[in-house]
Amino acid sequence: MAGVREQDQYMPIANVIRIMRRILPAHAKISDDAKETIQECVSEYISFITAEANERCQREQRKTVTAEDVLWAMEKLGFDNYAHPLSLYLHRYRKTEGEPASARRASASASPSMQMHPRTHPHSHPPNYSHHGFGMFDFDPSSQGFYRDDASSSGSGGFVASFDPYANIKRDPL
Amino acid sequence: MTSSNSPKPEKKITKNTEISKTQKKKTKNAETPKTEKKKTKNAETPKTEKKKTKNAETPKTEKKKNAEIPKIEKKKTKSAEIPLTDGKTKRDREIAKEENKKKTKKPKLSNGTSKQRDEGSKKGVAEGKGEEGKMNVFPMNRIRTMIKGEDPDMRVSQEALLAINNAVEKFLEQFSQEAYAFCVRDRKKCLSYDHLAHVVSKQRRYDFLSDFVPERVKAEDALRERSAAGTGGH
Numbered sequence: 047m048a049g050v051r052e053q054d055q056y057m058p059i060a061n062v063i064r065i066m067r068r069i070l071p072a073h074a075k076i077s078d079d080a081k082e083t084i085q086e087c088v089s090e091y092i093s094f095i096t097a098e099a100n101e102r103c104q105r106e107q108r109k110t111v112t113a114e115d116v117l118w119a120m121e122k123l124g125f126d127n128y129a130h131p132l133s134l135y136l137h138r139y140r141k142t143e144g145e146p147a148s149a150r151r152a153s154a155s156a157s158p159s160m161q162m163h164p165r166t167h168p169h170s171h172p173p174n175y176s177h178h179g180f181g182m183f184d185f186d187p188s189s190q191g192f193y194r195d196d197a198s199s200s201g202s203g204g205f206v207a208s209f210d211p212y213a214n215i216k217r218d219p220l
Numbered sequence: 221m222t223s224s225n226s227p228k229p230e231k232k233i234t235k236n237t238e239i240s241k242t243q244k245k246k247t248k249n250a251e252t253p254k255t256e257k258k259k260t261k262n263a264e265t266p267k268t269e270k271k272k273t274k275n276a277e278t279p280k281t282e283k284k285k286n287a288e289i290p291k292i293e294k295k296k297t298k299s300a301e302i303p304l305t306d307g308k309t310k311r312d313r314e315i316a317k318e319e320n321k322k323k324t325k326k327p328k329l330s331n332g333t334s335k336q337r338d339e340g341s342k343k344g345v346a347e348g349k350g351e352e353g354k355m356n357v358f359p360m361n362r363i364r365t366m367i368k369g370e371d372p373d374m375r376v377s378q379e380a381l382l383a384i385n386n387a388v389e390k391f392l393e394q395f396s397q398e399a400y401a402f403c404v405r406d407r408k409k410c411l412s413y414d415h416l417a418h419v420v421s422k423q424r425r426y427d428f429l430s431d432f433v434p435e436r437v438k439a440e441d442a443l444r445e446r447s448a449a450g451t452g453g454h
Contacts, residue, residue, distance in 0.1 A: 057358050057388070065389060066396040074400060075410040083416050084395070087429050089366060091391050092384060094428045096367050100374050113379035120387055124425035128390045132383060139382065 056085045095119050358385055395419065395426075 062085055066076060096111070098119035103111045113136050120129045360381050367376055367384075376384075395416075402415040417435035420426045 057362060061358050062392065065392045069393045069396045070400050070411070073409065074403070077410050077412040079413045080399075080411050080416055083413055083433055084392070086432050087395065087416070088388055088392060090429060090432055092363060092366055092388060093370055095384060095387060096370060096374070096376070099380070100371065110375040110377050111380045112377050113383040116380050116383040116387065123428075125387070125391065127394075128387055132386050132390070135386060136379060136383060139379070 057088050059085055062088060094123065095125075098123055358388060360385065363388075398423070 059081060063076065063081060066084065067074075070076075095116060096119075099111050099115035102118055103109075103115050117129045117133055117136075120126065120132070363381055363384055364376065367374060396411075398419045399415040400411055402418045403409075403411045406415070413433075414435070417433045420429045420433045421435045
């Protein structure tokens, strides 16, 4: 119970490491204490931005924190280089969503489980590879070597799948 | 000697704050089973990311409900075409348990015409919204839970959660990049705590992390810095 709640305090370490590896060179190594420290930094950053956004929201006597409040907080706190591309992103997001966005919000509040549905779909693909399947059950994000093994195997698989969608059909007769 | 011990008590302080947070969350016992489910999914996410085209599909389903049906069919067709393994069968069962609605859609998979149509629509949709595949790197419910932990009365809109999600991603990218720059300067291959602490101490925008990531310095140097910067008051 306590462990579950403690883990809930932070972003999942696998996601954190994935973004770090996207930026860092392939040969870069990250120590375990650096991973844990970054996890704490990310959580603190969320609290920092959210508190600032909420403060502005309350000052204007509004109850719900909006994306504008978040952008304003980022600019005020010295992360203005993020705010501009993020505002463009939100603008595009609103255009593409249109009416479905409002419907989605209503459904999201009514049934939060809906948000979890699309996430289950990508999981159906990893079973294609036995090694991948094994890793799914014994997956340990903190294990750096194991993580790399998954990267290499699924990387090749992903390439084949993404490059030629008909490859799946061809495999059946073989 | 004394300086080396200084970071430890501060870390303990952070743990104490975490304990207070856990106490607050006692009232939310109902959420614990959900978090357990989320963990398994979180563990799987790094693998899905490696298949970029597939990652691009998930946010689409989240956004548009109308499009969910054909996309679900597409994914099922893929799984059906590939020879089944033990792992697949287990996951199929899990998916069936989680979503009873899919059962009604299964008979559609047998139609050849539906497969062809699905494949065509896949390409069109994928190309149009490739950029959005980067969305939702972190689980949205986790961010919401963390925010609720801070202030249970706070209400945050869905767009604000999206903004925070993207802000965290950019923060993490930039922070990692700057830390690695110091790592290279030291001519070391392993990114370590000292590099992170150095970034925090060098840039003003990261002052909010100074309590969490203090730089390890000798007592003499610390005293000099205090006298020079006049930070004794803190």
